[in-house]
Amino acid sequence: MKKITISASKTYDILIGSGLLDEAGCMIAGIVNGRSAAIVTDDQVETLYSGRLEASLVTAGFNVVRYVVPHGEFSKNAANFISLLNLLADARLTRADAVIALGGGVVGDLAGFAASSYMRGIGFIQIPTTLLAAVDSSVGGKTAIDLDSGKNLAGSFYQPDLVLCDHALLDTLSRDCYRDGLAEVIKYGVIADEKLFDMLKPPIKLNIEEIIARCVTIKRDVVIVDEKEQGPRKLLNFGHTIGHAVEVCSHYEISHGKSVAIGMSVIARASSKMGLCDKTTSEQIVSVIKSFGLPVTTGFSAKELSAAALGDKKRSGSLITLVVPEQIGQCVLRETPVGELEYIIALGL
Numbered sequence: 001m002k003k004i005t006i007s008a009s010k011t012y013d014i015l016i017g018s019g020l021l022d023e024a025g026c027m028i029a030g031i032v033n034g035r036s037a038a039i040v041t042d043d044q045v046e047t048l049y050s051g052r053l054e055a056s057l058v059t060a061g062f063n064v065v066r067y068v069v070p071h072g073e074f075s076k077n078a079a080n081f082i083s084l085l086n087l088l089a090d091a092r093l094t095r096a097d098a099v100i101a102l103g104g105g106v107v108g109d110l111a112g113f114a115a116s117s118y119m120r121g122i123g124f125i126q127i128p129t130t131l132l133a134a135v136d137s138s139v140g141g142k143t144a145i146d147l148d149s150g151k152n153l154a155g156s157f158y159q160p161d162l163v164l165c166d167h168a169l170l171d172t173l174s175r176d177c178y179r180d181g182l183a184e185v186i187k188y189g190v191i192a193d194e195k196l197f198d199m200l201k202p203p204i205k206l207n208i209e210e211i212i213a214r215c216v217t218i219k220r221d222v223v224i225v226d227e228k229e230q231g232p233r234k235l236l237n238f239g240h241t242i243g244h245a246v247e248v249c250s251h252y253e254i255s256h257g258k259s260v261a262i263g264m265s266v267i268a269r270a271s272s273k274m275g276l277c278d279k280t281t282s283e284q285i286v287s288v289i290k291s292f293g294l295p296v297t298t299g300f301s302a303k304e305l306s307a308a309a310l311g312d313k314k315r316s317g318s319l320i321t322l323v324v325p326e327q328i329g330q331c332v333l334r335e336t337p338v339g340e341l342e343y344i345i346a347l348g349l
Helices: 021-029 043-059 078-090 105-122 131-137 167-172 176-190 196-198 204-225 231-235 241-247 256-273 281-291 304-310 338-348
Strands: 004-006 011-017 036-042 063-069 098-103 121-129 140-146 150-157 162-168 319-327 332-336
Touching: 004 204, 011 150, 011 204, 021 098, 021 121, 021 140, 021 162, 036 043, 036 078, 036 105, 036 241, 043 063, 043 078, 043 098, 043 167, 063 078, 063 204, 078 105, 078 319, 105 121, 105 131, 105 140, 105 150, 121 131, 131 167, 131 176, 131 204, 140 304, 150 241, 162 167, 167 204, 176 196, 176 204, 176 231, 176 256, 176 319, 176 332, 196 204, 196 256, 204 231, 231 241, 231 332, 241 256, 241 304, 241 319, 256 338, 281 319, 304 338, 319 338, 332 338
Parallel strands: 011 162, 036 063, 036 098, 098 121, 121 162
Antiparallel strands: 004 011, 140 150, 319 332
């Protein structure tokens, strides 16, 4: 088992290993003073793992309630947010108790935002069940729900008290869902870790604990210096500005991981054509994305994508921040006038 500690507005551990789910109750009891817990999960994870988690919690002396949402991005909405808050209140959870996110990024975002809002802050535990959540969304304290106008527009920075990453839970992922997580792994290699990028060759699962740990370590180092995303943390958005636009244009029928893969490919090709990185770097990025069966193109036009991107939270007035690769393991932030965005996207399509 690997342990990585994050010291931000809250200090907490990320534990990475196999078999942690059945030990969760004891571990959570060691950091939570209360003995009531709400498991937040989706309908797919519910049938696989909720029973085991609840059994572990009950054995550790917890009273447990569950909130189950349909799987998919559309569950990350205001209605579920309010319903979850009402469940916590009806169950009479206190600030000493905890909300436990058992699932992927959607569940983690929803549960975390509710935990940050209920009684102005309650205990929060992340137990990621997807590769994407394990390497990225379960760590760092971003929580959010989507609004009609765009993705993640209502939320908070709220660090968890503990992250338990049992990578044995990834064994039940579909091949498609596993690929989604690999998009985020590729991102970490491009922005900060050439060695990690070079590790991205099948069979990935043989090195999965090391890969997760390397990604989490990169995120830890960024979050420690920029928790609220005022500077260097924006590097973690490589591929995400255009990726989020793809999600919006597809009405979320294209998953987050696939959308980010497209976004990384577009900005890599555009950066090469603008002379911001050499052609070899661009080709390396696109090649590794394609090698895992992830998409590198989209049928949406530059006009459609730029219009959607301008509703993204990363826009600041007349500027939008793009993360530009210079070489594998090194990216820079480029403040871009919004009027140039359509042209840049067109270069990369």
